[in-house]
Structure formats: structure tokens, C-alpha cells
Amino acid sequence: MHNTLFVHASPHGKHALGYRLAQKILAKETARNSNVGLIERDLLAAPLSPLTHRYASALASHNIGDSIDAALTESEQLISELEQSDRLLIATPMHNFSVPAALKLWIDHVVRVNRTFIASAEGKQGLLQDRPSTVLVSAGGMLQGDNPQPDFLTPYLTLILNTIGIRNIHFVYLQGLAFGEPAIDKAWQQAQAALIEADVLTNEMP
Ligand SMILES: Cc1cc2nc3c(=O)[nH]c(=O)nc-3n(C[C@H](O)[C@H](O)[C@H](O)COP(=O)(O)O)c2cc1C
Structure with a gap:
């Protein structure tokens, strides 16, 4: 049994191109292996609580008592989603x-x-189990090629996932999305080609 944790964070929700590409990846996983579970974490439809004084204090404390446990409930739920999964997909x-x-x-x-x-x-x-992880990044401008913009997302998210033990990470970019339909089509084709090359998608997928 494989479980994929799918985390997505676009204000456009299900209309976001990254979300739609992620759906293709999830469909492909199911086609390859029907014994695949999905845990979905939609960070816009169900916003997380802002960090509280109790949460920050709990992190600094070595005495895990009842009140600290309560402050960590949401964090524990999110970590357990990572622990219950052996694949990670972020859009x-x-x-x-x-x-x-x-x-x-x-x-x-x-x-x-x-x-x-x-x-x-x-x-x-890191204390979490490593797992195959794919990060789909959507950007209005260009991140690669001639004259790319600065990209703090890729090194930052890599370091963050490495910190908790996740090292097998593959980034795929949907870039230039602010430049109109032809650019969006090109970004979609390029991202699909990158996913096929990484064996995350196959050619047969519609
Ligand atoms: C607050 C905000 C900041 C943004 N900053 C950048 C940026 O730094 N670089 C960039 O290429 N696009 C930037 N964009 C454009 C988005 O990355 C772009 O619209 C992308 O298509 C959004 O993907 P989504 O449809 O998955 O939400 C920004 C958009 C918003 C709303």
C-alpha cells in the first residue's frame, strides 16, 4: 500500500495549472497501482491556524505536558499526514x-x-522517512532559460524538506504563465515532458 500526501497552496485552488497537473500525476499513480491511498491537504480551502504564543512556547519547552500537547494538536495532525504517507506531491x-x-x-x-x-x-x-517527492512550481515569470528571475523557492523548499529527512525531491516548473495562452501551452507541454522524463508521467496519459 502506497499513500501519497498531496499538499497544494494556490489561491486558484482546483483551477490552478499546478493542481491540474498534479491530478494527472495522481491518476497515473492509481493506474500503475490500484492499491494507492491519497491524503490531500488543501492549504487555501482549509487554512491553517496562525502560530500562537502557546505554540512557539511549546516548541521552546522540553517539558511536554498536557497544555503543551494541546498547543501542538494541529502540528501533530500535519506531521501524522507526513508519517502516514510514503510519497509527497506539492503543487x-x-x-x-x-x-x-x-x-x-x-x-x-x-x-x-x-x-x-x-x-x-x-x-x-531529519527524523521522517525519505520518500519520492515531486514539487510542481507555477510562476508568472521565467525561472530557467535566458534572463531568469531569482528563485529562492527551490533552494529554500529543498533545505526545508532535507531538514525533516526528505531528500528524494524532483522539481518541475510551470513557468511564464503570465505571458498568455501560447506561453501557458508551452509551459504545460514542457512540464509534462519533464515529468515523463522523470518517469512520474507516461506518454500514454491523455
Ligand atoms: C502575491 C503574488 C506574488 C507573486 N510573485 C511572483 C513572483 O515572484 N514570480 C513569478 O514568476 N510570479 C509571481 N506571481 C505570479 C504567480 O506565480 C503566477 O500567477 C502563477 O501562475 C500562479 O500559479 P497558480 O495558478 O498555481 O496559483 C505572484 C502572484 C501573486 C498573487
Whole structure:
């Protein structure tokens, strides 16, 4: 049994190109193996709570008591979704050269010292199981090719996932989406080709 955790963070929800491409990936996973489960985390339809004083204090405390447990309930739920899955699929827009605020909040809930990573003299060591992970990044401008814009999203999300133990990460870009229909078509074709090359999609998919 495989379980994919699908995290998506576009304000356009199901209309976002990244969401639609993710659906193709999920359909392909099911076609390959009917014994596949899905955990979906829609960060816009069900926004996470802002970080509270209790949450920040709980992270700093070594005494895990009842009140601290309560402060960590939402974080525990999100971490358990990562623990119950062995695949990760993230569809995210680029906002201001980095991850959107909704995805940053998810990160702040799941990257927890002594829970998903430990800090040691050698640096931070992730405690979660590594798994094949695909990140679909949608951007209005260009991230690759001639004259690309700065990209803080890719190195940041790579470091964040590495921190909690996830190292097998494949980034695919839907870029230039602000330049009209021909550019969107081209971005869609290029992203599909990249996914086929990575064996995440197959040629037979419609
Ligand atoms: C607040 C905000 C900030 C954005 N910042 C960037 C940016 O830094 N670089 C870029 O290429 N596009 C930027 N965009 C454009 C989005 O990345 C683009 O519209 C993308 O298609 C959104 O993908 P989605 O449909 O999955 O939400 C920004 C859009 C918004 C709403």
C-alpha cells in the first residue's frame, strides 16, 4: 500500500495549472497501482491556524505536558499526514520569489525540533522517512532559460524538506504563465515532458 500526501497552496485552488497537473500525476499513480491511498491537504480551502504564543512556547519547552500537547494538536495532525504517507506531491505557486504564505505556515507547523528533526553538533538531522517527492512550481515569470528571475523557492523548499529527512525531491516548473495562452501551452507541454522524463508521467496519459 502506497499513500501519497498531496499538499497544494494556490489561491486558484482546483483551477490552478499546478493542481491540474498534479491530478494527472495522481491518476497515473492509481493506474500503475490500484492499491494507492491519497491524503490531500488543501492549504487555501482549509487554512491553517496562525502560530500562537502557546505554540512557539511549546516548541521552546522540553517539558511536554498536557497544555503543551494541546498547543501542538494541529502540528501533530500535519506531521501524522507526513508519517502516514510514503510519497509527497506539492503543487505551489511562486509568490515574491519564494513559497506562498500558506505553504510557509504548513512548514512552520511540520518542521519541529525533537519531533521531525533533531539539532546536533553535525547540524540538523531529519527524523521522517525519505520518500519520492515531486514539487510542481507555477510562476508568472521565467525561472530557467535566458534572463531568469531569482528563485529562492527551490533552494529554500529543498533545505526545508532535507531538514525533516526528505531528500528524494524532483522539481518541475510551470513557468511564464503570465505571458498568455501560447506561453501557458508551452509551459504545460514542457512540464509534462519533464515529468515523463522523470518517469512520474507516461506518454500514454491523455
Ligand atoms: C502575491 C503574488 C506574488 C507573486 N510573485 C511572483 C513572483 O515572484 N514570480 C513569478 O514568476 N510570479 C509571481 N506571481 C505570479 C504567480 O506565480 C503566477 O500567477 C502563477 O501562475 C500562479 O500559479 P497558480 O495558478 O498555481 O496559483 C505572484 C502572484 C501573486 C498573487
